[in-house]
Amino acid sequence: MLSGKDGPAVALAMRILTKVGGACGAERLIPVTSAHIVLAMYKSIFDAGVEVCERFAELGGKFVIPTTLDPCGMDTESPEKFKTPKTYQEKQRRVMAAYQKMGAIPVWTCTPYLTGSAPRLGEHIGWTESSAVAYVNSVLGARTNRETAVIDICIGLTGRTMDYGLHKTENRRGQVLIQLDLNGRELHPFEYPVLGYYLGKALGSRIGVVDGIKGSPSTEELKNMMAGAAASGSVALLHIVGVTPEALTVETAFQGRKPEDTIVVTEDILLKTRQDMSTGKKNEVDFVALGCPHYTIREIEAVTRILKGRKIKPGVQCWIYTTKSTAMLAERMGYRQKLEESGVILTLETCMLISPVETWGFHTIMTDSAKCAYYAPMQCKTQVLYAPVEDCINAIAADQKGGEAL
Ligand code: F3S
Numbered sequence: 001m002l003s004g005k006d007g008p009a010v011a012l013a014m015r016i017l018t019k020v021g022g023a024c025g026a027e028r029l030i031p032v033t034s035a036h037i038v039l040a041m042y043k044s045i046f047d048a049g050v051e052v053c054e055r056f057a058e059l060g061g062k063f064v065i066p067t068t069l070d071p072c073g074m075d076t077e078s079p080e081k082f083k084t085p086k087t088y089q090e091k092q093r094r095v096m097a098a099y100q101k102m103g104a105i106p107v108w109t110c111t112p113y114l115t116g117s118a119p120r121l122g123e124h125i126g127w128t129e130s131s132a133v134a135y136v137n138s139v140l141g142a143r144t145n146r147e148t149a150v151i152d153i154c155i156g157l158t159g160r161t162m163d164y165g166l167h168k169t170e171n172r173r174g175q176v177l178i179q180l181d182l183n184g185r186e187l188h189p190f191e192y193p194v195l196g197y198y199l200g201k202a203l204g205s206r207i208g209v210v211d212g213i214k215g216s217p218s219t220e221e222l223k224n225m226m227a228g229a230a231a232s233g234s235v236a237l238l239h240i241v242g243v244t245p246e247a248l249t250v251e252t253a254f255q256g257r258k259p260e261d262t263i264v265v266t267e268d269i270l271l272k273t274r275q276d277m278s279t280g281k282k283n284e285v286d287f288v289a290l291g292c293p294h295y296t297i298r299e300i301e302a303v304t305r306i307l308k309g310r311k312i313k314p315g316v317q318c319w320i321y322t323t324k325s326t327a328m329l330a331e332r333m334g335y336r337q338k339l340e341e342s343g344v345i346l347t348l349e350t351c352m353l354i355s356p357v358e359t360w361g362f363h364t365i366m367t368d369s370a371k372c373a374y375y376a377p378m379q380c381k382t383q384v385l386y387a388p389v390e391d392c393i394n395a396i397a398a399d400q401k402g403g404e405a406l
Helices: 008-023 042-058 086-102 130-140 151-158 191-203 219-232 267-276 297-307 324-332 335-342 370-379 389-396
Strands: 029-031 035-037 067-069 160-162 176-181 208-211 238-240 261-266 287-295 317-322 344-348 364-367 383-386
Touching: 008 029, 008 042, 008 151, 008 160, 035 151, 042 086, 042 151, 130 219, 130 238, 151 160, 191 208, 191 219, 191 261, 191 267, 191 370, 219 238, 219 287, 219 370, 261 267, 287 297, 287 370, 287 389, 297 317, 297 324, 297 335, 297 344, 297 389, 317 324, 317 389, 324 335, 324 344, 335 344, 364 370, 364 389, 370 383
Parallel strands: 035 067, 176 208, 176 261, 208 238, 287 317, 287 364, 317 344, 364 383
Antiparallel strands: 029 160
16 A cells, blocks of 8 residues: 555555554554544634645545544535535535545534444444544444544545554553442433543543443433543543443453552532533523534434423524434424424534634533533633533523423
8 A cells, every 4th residue: 555556545645654653653554444534624624624635535535444524514404504604615615525535424423323333342443533432432342542633534545543552452451440429329411421521631541440320321421421521631431330341340441450540429529520611601691502412313302392392582592413314303203393493403414613603703602512511612712501401491492481390
């Protein structure tokens, strides 16, 4: 590949992989079964990123393994509705065209593991998108490092990645024991992101082993927890005893060794973390953003149920970020129509942070996402308020009667 026998795009990709692999201490490259690309949104890749995508496409690059794409930098259905500037749209369309030419699977989502690309236990893959990486390592037991932009394209074009970090069994060993001390109670759904946010900060890049989660967390709870942990820290793998396939017991998660450290998570820690996740005030909320990572059909159904047909207050926007396939289900099940009657809009295949949301001039975003709570002040230049989805909806529904108790 390096010598150019598979064409100039593959040769360029291989030159990059071998150089970066050397810097990372990898002794070899290994085959991977899928790639996921974060170099997808114009707001974060700028002109240089557009040129990178186009360069690989012009050189004749074709993805040789299933290669999915992170959210697009704008709503793919009606960017005009979301005030996406014309020049921005043009640049984003160039990125879309380049990936189409290279044969990417255009799912445009941060949840590719729910959209036709779910790796199995022990499968080596090369993915970017921190929330997805944390999910597939921790929940499915797949093996990927937190790859980076450009490297992700190189992985898709060659079907290879660098053999270091989380591809090696010994590097997946737990380092820090996390004990939940919550008097034996189960976590509320909205506490999973809070726990993730706290653990990201407490762990940094160390691998935690969470012991003491009661009950059986849902896919959505794990998705939202992993996104929080991967945003506030550089978590790529979190063992959850009883959930992570490599952590059926505490002992197996630590591979028979002793923990290097122990963290006890108490009620006070969860409460304090939840407070720290907010910078804004409830009466200043002008935007409720849900779906970071992209909402599932169950989460959309929950919003419909909480709303109970109530209308959103004038002067406030409420958008749900989701995939095209989930939106199709929401339409078939009548949720999308009900939400739109209430003033809640589905926005498709894009990201609440890495899209030009600042064109709306919002002051305070209210969200049920720990990842959004972490990044919105930086990315969207707004205040942020973290709350359970019930609070988000009840705060902006015009008729307060009939709201569900929290
Ligand atoms: Fe997805 Fe964007 Fe959030 S990629 S996880 S919606 S920051």
